[in-house]
Amino acid sequence: MRNFLNRYLGKGIAIFLIVFTACEDGEEIFDQIRGAEQRGAILRTVNLVSNELPIGDPEGNFTVDLEIQDQQNGSLVSSVEVFVGFLDNTDEVGPGTDVPEALVTTVNSSEFTTGEFGLPRFTYSITLPELLSFVGRAESDITGGDQFPIRFELVLSDGRRFSNDDNSGTITGSYFSSPFLYTPTVICPVPEDFFTGTYEIIQQSGSAPFGIGDGFSQVVEITANGTNRQIPFLYDPGGFGSAYTMSIDLVCGNFSAITGTIDSGSLGCDGSSIGQTGSTTAITTYDVDAGDAEFLVTIEDFNPDGGCGGVYEAVLLFRKQ
Numbered sequence: 300m301r302n303f304l305n306r307y308l309g310k311g312i313a314i315f316l317i318v319f320t321a322c323e324d325g326e327e328i329f330d331q332i333r334g335a336e337q338r339g340a341i342l343r344t345v346n347l348v349s350n351e352l353p354i355g356d357p358e359g360n361f362t363v364d365l366e367i368q369d370q371q372n373g374s375l376v377s378s379v380e381v382f383v384g385f386l387d388n389t390d391e392v393g394p395g396t397d398v399p400e401a402l403v404t405t406v407n408s409s410e411f412t413t414g415e416f417g418l419p420r421f422t423y424s425i426t427l428p429e430l431l432s433f434v435g436r437a438e439s440d441i442t443g444g445d446q447f448p449i450r451f452e453l454v455l456s457d458g459r460r461f462s463n464d465d466n467s468g469t470i471t472g473s474y475f476s477s478p479f480l481y482t483p484t485v486i487c488p489v490p491e492d493f494f495t496g497t498y499e500i501i502q503q504s505g506s507a508p509f510g511i512g513d514g515f516s517q518v519v520e521i522t523a524n525g526t527n528r529q530i531p532f533l534y535d536p537g538g539f540g541s542a543y544t545m546s547i548d549l550v551c552g553n554f555s556a557i558t559g560t561i562d563s564g565s566l567g568c569d570g571s572s573i574g575q576t577g578s579t580t581a582i583t584t585y586d587v588d589a590g591d592a593e594f595l596v597t598i599e600d601f602n603p604d605g606g607c608g609g610v611y612e613a614v615l616l617f618r619k620q
Contacts, residue, residue, distance in 0.1 A: 443551030
């Protein structure tokens with residue numbers, strides 16, 4: 300993986316709007332979806348079982364349960380073709396080793412089963428060793444953050460084909476989740492309880508936006524989701540106290556993809572809201588063997604919006620309680 304990776308502490312403000320409409324509006328939306336279905340076919344994600352590929356685990360795999368929908372309850376689809384490629388996302392481990400996608404297998408209609416809604420379903424699974432063998436790469440060529448794009452293509456009995464290029468916003472979300480394309484990511488496994496629990500954040504140097512000298516220091520509760528860590532915290536707990544959630548990925552010895560989203564409230568210098576992005580300026584690493592008692596994280600906090608401007612660097616010490 301890159302020896303240093305961008306770390307982001309962005310404060311994007313998500314605005315959720317729930318609109319309650321009359322029944323006829325819901326029927327109109329459903330009719331639109333049915334219309335899209337009649338023009339082609341949908342491969343719905345029933346359950347994304349596994350989307351992470353742990354290095355060193357021969358049983359690590361990508362597995363997904365899928366359901367087929369078309370104008371004739373799935374009977375128009377004669378087969379599903381599966382394509383696999385490789386994306387190298389590193390500078391020092393296997394640089395320049397991208398592999399374009401190629402057909403890895405075909406799932407014929409005879410292999411479909413009938414799901415709870417009377418529609419054909421199947422489960423597709425492939426292990427990391429199988430993926431490596433197909434793209435002609437060794438485990439030493441990959442590291443955390445590399446990806447194996449896996450694309451599904453429906454083949455209809457009349458010769459038509461449907462895949463991710465035929466998607467619309469209507470069928471890619473909610474119940475009709477039909478992305479066709481998945482990107483399982485290579486990870487380095489870490490213990491489930493590593494860097495979790497109660498931590499004190501101690502701002503050792505730098506400042507937060509608005510020149511706040513101690514805008515991050517507080518006690519937080521860190522939770523895990525695979526190799527991701529979620530850190531709810533207050534931005535300037537002694538002042539503004541706006542609630543955010545910091546997200547950190549543990550990628551083979553490096554804290555990576557540090558991002559932040561607002562939970563409530565807003566910050567701004569001119570009455571508007573801050574929509575921030577950020578990155579680290581120093582290599583921030585971890586060592587599973589050394590334990591999780593303390594970690595240093597250096598962040599650069601940008602304020603392009605909200606009338607604030609400026610760049611604020613802060614060094615944060617995470618100390619387990």
